[in-house]
Amino acid sequence: MRKTDVLVVGGCAAGIVAATTGKSNNPDKSFLVVRKEEKVLVPCGIPYIFGSLESSDKNVIPAEALFERMGIDLLIGEVISIDKDNKTCQMADGEIIGYDKLVLATGSTPSVPQWLKGRDLENVFVVPKDKVYLDRVLDNLNGCNKVVVVGAGFIGVELSDELKKKGKDVVLVELMDHILGMAFDQDIAIRAQGELESRGVTLKLGSGIKEIQGDGKVSSVVLGNGETLDADAVILSMGYRPNIELAKTADVRISKLGFFAVDEYMRTDEPDIFAVGDCAEKRDCITHKDSPVMLASVACAEARVAGMNLYKLSTLKTIHGTIAIFATVVGDIAFGAAGVTEKIAQQEGFDIIVGEFEGVDKHPGSLEGTSKQLVKLIVSRESGVVLGGEIVGGQSVGELINVLGVAIQNAMTVYSLLTLQIGTHPLLTAAPTAYPLIKAAEVAMRKLQK
Amino acid sequence: MRKTDVLVVGGCAAGIVAATTGKSNNPDKSFLVVRKEEKVLVPCGIPYIFGSLESSDKNVIPAEALFERMGIDLLIGEVISIDKDNKTCQMADGEIIGYDKLVLATGSTPSVPQWLKGRDLENVFVVPKDKVYLDRVLDNLNGCNKVVVVGAGFIGVELSDELKKKGKDVVLVELMDHILGMAFDQDIAIRAQGELESRGVTLKLGSGIKEIQGDGKVSSVVLGNGETLDADAVILSMGYRPNIELAKTADVRISKLGFFAVDEYMRTDEPDIFAVGDCAEKRDCITHKDSPVMLASVACAEARVAGMNLYKLSTLKTIHGTIAIFATVVGDIAFGAAGVTEKIAQQEGFDIIVGEFEGVDKHPGSLEGTSKQLVKLIVSRESGVVLGGEIVGGQSVGELINVLGVAIQNAMTVYSLLTLQIGTHPLLTAAPTAYPLIKAAEVAMRKLQK
Numbered sequence: 001m002r003k004t005d006v007l008v009v010g011g012c013a014a015g016i017v018a019a020t021t022g023k024s025n026n027p028d029k030s031f032l033v034v035r036k037e038e039k040v041l042v043p044c045g046i047p048y049i050f051g052s053l054e055s056s057d058k059n060v061i062p063a064e065a066l067f068e069r070m071g072i073d074l075l076i077g078e079v080i081s082i083d084k085d086n087k088t089c090q091m092a093d094g095e096i097i098g099y100d101k102l103v104l105a106t107g108s109t110p111s112v113p114q115w116l117k118g119r120d121l122e123n124v125f126v127v128p129k130d131k132v133y134l135d136r137v138l139d140n141l142n143g144c145n146k147v148v149v150v151g152a153g154f155i156g157v158e159l160s161d162e163l164k165k166k167g168k169d170v171v172l173v174e175l176m177d178h179i180l181g182m183a184f185d186q187d188i189a190i191r192a193q194g195e196l197e198s199r200g201v202t203l204k205l206g207s208g209i210k211e212i213q214g215d216g217k218v219s220s221v222v223l224g225n226g227e228t229l230d231a232d233a234v235i236l237s238m239g240y241r242p243n244i245e246l247a248k249t250a251d252v253r254i255s256k257l258g259f260f261a262v263d264e265y266m267r268t269d270e271p272d273i274f275a276v277g278d279c280a281e282k283r284d285c286i287t288h289k290d291s292p293v294m295l296a297s298v299a300c301a302e303a304r305v306a307g308m309n310l311y312k313l314s315t316l317k318t319i320h321g322t323i324a325i326f327a328t329v330v331g332d333i334a335f336g337a338a339g340v341t342e343k344i345a346q347q348e349g350f351d352i353i354v355g356e357f358e359g360v361d362k363h364p365g366s367l368e369g370t371s372k373q374l375v376k377l378i379v380s381r382e383s384g385v386v387l388g389g390e391i392v393g394g395q396s397v398g399e400l401i402n403v404l405g406v407a408i409q410n411a412m413t414v415y416s417l418l419t420l421q422i423g424t425h426p427l428l429t430a431a432p433t434a435y436p437l438i439k440a441a442e443v444a445m446r447k448l449q450k
Numbered sequence: 451m452r453k454t455d456v457l458v459v460g461g462c463a464a465g466i467v468a469a470t471t472g473k474s475n476n477p478d479k480s481f482l483v484v485r486k487e488e489k490v491l492v493p494c495g496i497p498y499i500f501g502s503l504e505s506s507d508k509n510v511i512p513a514e515a516l517f518e519r520m521g522i523d524l525l526i527g528e529v530i531s532i533d534k535d536n537k538t539c540q541m542a543d544g545e546i547i548g549y550d551k552l553v554l555a556t557g558s559t560p561s562v563p564q565w566l567k568g569r570d571l572e573n574v575f576v577v578p579k580d581k582v583y584l585d586r587v588l589d590n591l592n593g594c595n596k597v598v599v600v601g602a603g604f605i606g607v608e609l610s611d612e613l614k615k616k617g618k619d620v621v622l623v624e625l626m627d628h629i630l631g632m633a634f635d636q637d638i639a640i641r642a643q644g645e646l647e648s649r650g651v652t653l654k655l656g657s658g659i660k661e662i663q664g665d666g667k668v669s670s671v672v673l674g675n676g677e678t679l680d681a682d683a684v685i686l687s688m689g690y691r692p693n694i695e696l697a698k699t700a701d702v703r704i705s706k707l708g709f710f711a712v713d714e715y716m717r718t719d720e721p722d723i724f725a726v727g728d729c730a731e732k733r734d735c736i737t738h739k740d741s742p743v744m745l746a747s748v749a750c751a752e753a754r755v756a757g758m759n760l761y762k763l764s765t766l767k768t769i770h771g772t773i774a775i776f777a778t779v780v781g782d783i784a785f786g787a788a789g790v791t792e793k794i795a796q797q798e799g800f801d802i803i804v805g806e807f808e809g810v811d812k813h814p815g816s817l818e819g820t821s822k823q824l825v826k827l828i829v830s831r832e833s834g835v836v837l838g839g840e841i842v843g844g845q846s847v848g849e850l851i852n853v854l855g856v857a858i859q860n861a862m863t864v865y866s867l868l869t870l871q872i873g874t875h876p877l878l879t880a881a882p883t884a885y886p887l888i889k890a891a892e893v894a895m896r897k898l899q900k
Contacts, residue, residue: 013882013883016883017882017883021892024892024896042813042814042876042881044813044874044875044876044881044882045813045814045817045876048817048876048877052817052818052877053814053816053817058814058816059814059816060814061814061883295873295882296874296881296882296883297871297872297873297874297882297885298871299882300882300883300885301869301870301871301872301882304868304869304888304892305869308868314865316863316865316866316869317865317868317869318869319869319871322871323871325871325872325873326873327873327874327875327878327879328875329875329877329878334875334877334878336873338873363492363494363495364492364495364503364508364509364510364511366503366508366509367495367498367502367503368502395845395846395877395878396845396846396848396849397878398846398849398873398874398875398877398878398879399846399848399849399850399852399853399878399879400849400852401873402849402850402853402872402873402879403849403852403853403856405871405872405873406853406856406857406860406862406870407856409870409871410856410860410862412856412860413766415764415766415767416766418754418758418767419751419754419755419766419767419768419769420751420856420859421747421748421751421769421772421773421775421855421859422747422751422775422852422855423745423747423775423776423777423786423788423848423851423852423855424494424746424747424777424848425494425777425778425779425784425848426492426494426495426498427498427502427779427784427845427848428777428779428784428845428847428848428849429777429848429849429852431492431494431746432463432467432494432745432746432747432749432750432751433463433466433467433511433746433750435747435750438754442471442474442754446474
C-alpha cells in the first residue's frame with residue numbers, strides 16, 4: 001500500500017496552495033496530490049481562453065514543475081472513497097493510499113437544473129475547469145455564430161464579452177433584473193450592462209431560461225417570458241455545486257448549503273481531514289451566515305490556513321469569516337466589490353448609510369488613459385464600520401478593491417478612512433485631493449452626522 | 451477691515467483640502483483662501499508638463515469652481531504677517547484680514563545650496579509649484595538640447611524620464627550611490643536605474659554637483675569628482691524647504707527640522723492657528739522621529755484632519771504619525787514604497803527580517819501586458835509587524851502599495867497577511883496562488899520561524 005503523510009485530493013488552486021504551503025511548513029513530511037486532470041487550468045482565466053488567450057494551452061498552471069521543485073508527489077487519478085478509520089483512500093483503479101492528514105480540495109462542478117429541457121442537446125455546454133472538455137467546446141464554437149449564454153454571474157459576463165471579441169453574435173440571459181447580482185447593486189451593475197451592450201452583447205434580463213429546443217443539436221432557446229432566441233450554441237453558466245460525493249464514504253459532516261463543514265482551521269468534524277476551496281463551507285464575515293461564494297482567491301486563503309495548521313495549530317492562522325472580494329473587467333471598465341452590497345445589507349437587517357463619490361483615476365484628468373472612478377461605500381450607521389463597497393473605474397480597480405478589502409478585514413470605520421494616508425501618483429492613481437475612496441467616506445460621514 | 455471665520459493661507463493641495471473639508475464640516479462659517487498664484491498646479495503632475503502633458507495648462511487644479519460651488523472665498527495675494535493677539539493677517543498690499551481660525555498651508559520652495567557657484571546663471575532652473583515660472587522654464591528648454599538634472603529624488607527622476615521623451619539629451623546627477631534614496635533600498639532602486647538608462651538617460655551617481663559654469667548663460671556642470679558635463683540647461687531638484695517665514699511675525703513654534711510644529715490635530719502652539727502640508731511638522735509613524743517627507747498625499751490627509759478639527763475636536767480624526775507612501779513610474783515600470791526601507795530600519799536599530807517574492811501582475815502570465823511584480827517586505831522580527839515594503843511592477847503598483855500602506859497603518863503582522871483575503875482577476879492582478887504580497891509574507895514568516 002502506498003503511504004503519504006499528507007494526501008491532497010484535488011489539484012486546482014486550493015489543492016496546489018494547500019500542498020505547497022503544507023510542504024513549506026512541514027518539509028520533513030511527504031505530500032501527495034491526487035487529481036483527475038492531466039493539466040490544470042488557471043480557474044479565473046477560463047473565460048479568457050474563449051477570446052484574449054485564444055487557447056487553453058496558455059491558461060495552464062505549471063503545477064508539475066512547482067511540485068517537483070518542492071518535492072511534492074503528483075498522481076493523476078480519482079479518489080473514489082475514504083476509509084477514515086484506517087486512514088486510507090481508494091483510487092478508481094483500485095489502488096489504496098494511506099494518509100496521516102487528508103485535505104479535500106475537490107472543487108465544484110457546473111450545476112444545471114434537472115428541469116431544464118434540452119440540456120443534453122448537442123452544442124449545449126457548461127463551463128467546468130476541465131481542459132479536455134473546454135478544448136472541445138472551443139472547437140465546436142468555431143462553427144457557431146449565434147451563442148446564447150445563460151446566467152450573468154462573473155463567468156457568464158466575462159465569457160459573453162470574450163465571445164463578442166471573437167465576432168460571435170452573443171445574447172446573455174439572466175433571471176435577475178440585473179447582471180452580476182451576487183456582487184453588485186443594481187446602480188453599479190447597470191454600468192457594466194451599458195458597457196456590455198455598447199460592445200454588442202444583447203442582454204435579456206428579468207426572465208430566465210425555460211427550455212432549450214433542437215433536433216439533436218440546439219437550434220433555439222425559449223425564455224420564461226415566451227421569447228424564442230435562435231442559437232447555434234448555448235453556454236450554461238448557472239452556478240456551481242461543491243463536489244462533496246466523497247463525504248458519503250467518509251461520513252464527513254456537510255453544511256446546510258451542502259459544503260464540507262469546516263472550522264476556522266479548515267478542519268472537518270473528522271480528525272485529520274481538512275477541506276478547502278469551493279467544496280468547503282464558508283461563513284460571511286459581515287453577515288455571519290453561510291455563504292455560497294466560490295472564488296479562487298478565497299480558496300487560496302483557506303488552503304494557506306489548512307497548510308499552516310496541518311500538524312500544529314496556530315491561533316494566528318485562521319479564517320474568521322469569508323470576505324468575498326470580486327473584480328472583473330467589461331470592455332475597458334473594471335468593476336470591483338468587497339463585503340456586502342447595499343441590497344444584502346438591507347435584507348440582513350443592517351442599519352446602513354451609503355457614501356458615494358465619482359472622480360477620475362489619474363491626475364490631472366487630462367492625462368491619456370484617464371478613466372472615471374466611482375466608489376460606493378456601505379457603512380453601518382451606529383458603529384461607522386465599513387461593511388462593503390463597490391468600485392467602477394480603470395485597471396487600478398483590481399488592487400483598489402483590495403485596499404477596501406483590507407480596510408474591511410481590519411474593521412475600519414469611515415472615520416479611520418477619513419484620516420487614511422494613501423500614496424498617489426499622476427499616472428497611477430486618483431489625486432490626493434479627490435481620492436474617491438476617501439471622498440466617499442466623507443460623504444458617508446456627513447450622513448452619519450445628520 | 452475684512453473679516454472671515456477661517457483664513458487659509460496657501461491654495462495648493464493642502465490649502466484646498468483644508469478649506470473644503472473645513473467648510474463641509476462648518477457650513478455656517480465663512481472661509482477665505484489667500485494664495486499668491488493666479489492658477490494652481492497639480493503638484494505631483496509638474497514633472498509631466500515637461501513631457502506627457504506638453505503644457506502646464508493641462509495640469510491646473512480647477513479650485514476656483516470648487517470654491518465657488520462650496521461658498522469659499524478666494525483672494526489672490528500674499529499674507530506677509532500675522533498679528534496673533536488681534537487675530538489678523540496683513541497682506542502685501544496693506545489690507546488687514548481678521549480671522550477666527552487660521553490655517554497655514556504655505557507649502558515649500560526649492561532649496562539650492564548657497565555654496566553652489568553658478569546657481570544664478572541663465573538657464574539654471576529649479577522646480578517650484580509656480581505656473582508662471584514653470585511656463586518660462588518650458589519655453590527656455592525648447593531651445594536646449596543638453597539638460598543636466600541635479601538630484602535624483604522623485605522630481606528629478608520623473609523629470610529626466612519626461613525630458614528624454616521630448617528628445618533631450620539628459621544627464622541625471624545624484625550625490626548618493628543610487629537614485630530615489632529616500633524611498634527605496636539600493637536593490638530596488640537599481641531596477642529603476644536600469645530602466646532610466648535603457649531609455650537613454652545618463653546617470654552620474656555617487657558624486658554630486660560642485661559648481662555650474664558659464665558666461666552669463668550656463669555652459670557646463672562640474673561634478674564633485676572633477677568630471678565636466680556640457681549643459682544647455684541645468685535643473686536643480688535638490689530638495690525643498692518649508693515656507694515658514696510667517697512664523698517670525700507670529701512667534702509660532704518651529705520644529706527641529708524647521709517646520710511649523712504641530713500636534714495630532716495639526717494645531718500649532720498658538721491657539722487657533724493650524725498648519726498643514728509641506729510647511730507642517732511630521733513624525734514618522736514607524737521611527738517616531740521627525741520626518742522631512744513632503745508629499746501631496748500626506749498634505750491632504752493632514753488638511754482633512756485640520757478641516758475636521760477646526761471648531762471642535764474629534765479624537766477619531768487625528769494624524770498619529772506620518773507614513774510616507776510613494777509611487778512613481780520609470781519608463782513602463784512602476785515603483786511603490788510604504789513605511790521604512792530596510793536600510794532605514796537598520797539605521798534606526800530595528801531588529802528586522804526581509805521577505806521578498808517576485809511573480810507576475812496578471813494571470814496567466816501569458817496575457818498581453820503582463821509585467822513582473824516584486825514585493826519586498828521589511829518586518830519586525832519580534833512582533834512580526836510589517837514596518838515597510840517596496841514594490842516593483844506594472845501600473846497596478848499604484849494601488850497595491852496602498853494595500854500595503856493600509857496594512858501598515860493597521861499594524862498588521864506577517865501572520866495576518868498570510869491569511870489575508872484578497873480579490874484577484876486575470877487581467878487586473880497577480881494570481882491568488884502566487885500573489886506576491888502574500889508570498890513575500892510567507893518568505894518572511896519562514897525566516898521568523900528559524
